[in-house]
Amino acid sequence: MRFSVERDVLADATGWAARYVPKPTGGTQQVLTGLLLEATLPTEAPGPAASTPAADAEGSSGPGHAGPAPRTGLTVSAFDGEVAARAPVGEAVVTEAGRVVVPGRLLADVVRNLPDATVVVEATDARMIIECGSARFRIPTLAAADYPVLPEFPPPVGEVDTLGFAAAVAQVAPAAGRDDTLAVLTAVRLEIAQGGLTLVATDRYRLAVRTIPWQPTVDGPEAVAHVPARLLADVARLPTGASRVALGMGTDDSGVLRFGLAVDGRQTIVRLLEGTFPNYRRLLPEATELTVTAQTAVLAAAVRRVALVATRTAPLRFVFSAGQVVAEAGEGGGAQASELVPVEYSGPELSVLFNPAFLLDGLAAVEGDEAIIAFVTADPQTASSRPVVLTGKDDGEDYRYLLMPIRTGTA
Structure with missing residues (x-):
């Protein structure tokens, strides 16, 4: 050579x-x-x-x-x-x-x-x-x-905008699990349909869903792919001047189901993860009763500061009342912190415990300057144990981040 x-x-x-x-x-x-x-x-x-x-x-x-x-x-x-x-x-x-x-x-x-x-x-x-x-x-x-024979790129099924795909992966992938004993939960679920490409990830404590437009190149492209989240995130964040990502999916000659991404001629081909993905659609509430609107950057900065005094596994307490939320951490004789953040809210006082890292992941994923935290019930007693829906004010139904509060009894 x-x-x-x-x-x-x-x-x-x-x-x-x-x-x-x-x-x-x-x-x-x-x-x-x-x-x-x-x-x-x-x-x-x-x-x-x-x-x-x-x-x-x-x-x-x-x-x-x-x-x-x-x-x-x-x-x-x-x-x-x-x-x-x-x-x-x-x-x-x-x-x-x-x-x-x-x-x-x-x-x-x-x-x-x-x-x-x-x-x-x-x-x-x-x-x-x-x-x-x-x-x-x-x-x-x-x-x-x-050296083994490399798998061929699977049959192409469509194309998606490079920047839009990268943004969607960045919003969803952080919610994927990291426990390899539950392999399917370490994946981003790609639901391929004529009307759009839906990306889903969950680790059982939070759930992220994003739907983006794409361009199918085959008729009736109905399929599901469980792609390792780490790989998908790695591919999506690599810099490229290409405007489109080509997607491929199919079974190779040895019967292995593979998914492929091609960007500017470079191909990444992965064996799909096996297993039953949770029925996430039943977890998404059809309606919410209370909403909080906050400046995303202001709330995220407050969460990071207050979390400094919390132990690694300890949640933060968030007390929502008219026009404000107070983030609190620490108790007893140890270090304590609290910070008040102005918000748009006019409902009853609610006290909820959140994992600060999970909340920050959701805030980092929303688009626009304002984040909306929606509670599925207005009852203060049950709101602390029911999932909340976090979206950006400009996201609409295209992106939803479902976060489970930590129950008071386990705090």
Whole structure:
């Protein structure tokens, strides 16, 4: 294998792919800790890494596309057995075809620290030689023959606006669980329908739901995907100049259900999580009886300050009364804090306990300057144990964050 490419281009591709390289552990195949580099000459027929359904979808002449996607002679890939990542490097000039696996994080670190110049790479089955300016590296390779076959991008089902998708994931993903023994709760549930794309996450203590518009590319796209929340959040927050994200879903040749995201030619393919997701719709109240409107930034700042004196697992008490809410923490002879925040509220006095971190996650997710906290009942005795609905004043029904108060008896 031999190719040349500018340092920044190669650093971007290897750095992106290395994010998906598993850390070396006793149970990890050594070859999976490497990055797979595949180079083809322009006269060669494109292999799976160069031509996929997603590449064809992104190269279509539909909305948001400029025309056919360019074919690449170099592809950088990673695979941990669950998640596959594939990055084409279209700017690379390939003079000798080949396939090699190199320790992933080491390669990314080396390339990132090279001089700002053209990088020339030559590799054999035993080693890779990297030259850039006066710098020269020689890195032993891993057994390319042992590297597993990467899954193909699933059949495309539609496209979604990049910024809108990233914002929706940022609103919903924090509510996902972190307990791997309940794997399905660590997912963001994607409900794919003709009328919209709904993202849902819950850890049983809070629930976040967001619906956004999208553009299906198939008829009747009714499907559900449980995508690992950490992966989805990671993909969504990576900077990109692409205006659209291509989505794919389907069963591969081995019967595994996979979900794919393609952004600017880069593909992330993940095995979907299995399990029964809670029937969240029955938890969403059809109506609420009391609402509190607060300046989002002011309330969030007060919660952060008061929470400083609370123990890690202790809730904050919020006392709502006409025109104000008082946040309180601490008791007995220990540190205590309280802060009054002006709000729009005219109902009876309510005293509710909230997990401050969960409340802050909800406030961070609302859009606009004002947050609305809605209580499903006006009865002060039962309001403290019934879920509240947090939304932004401009969110409408598109985003809802359901938060369970902490019962007084368990505080």
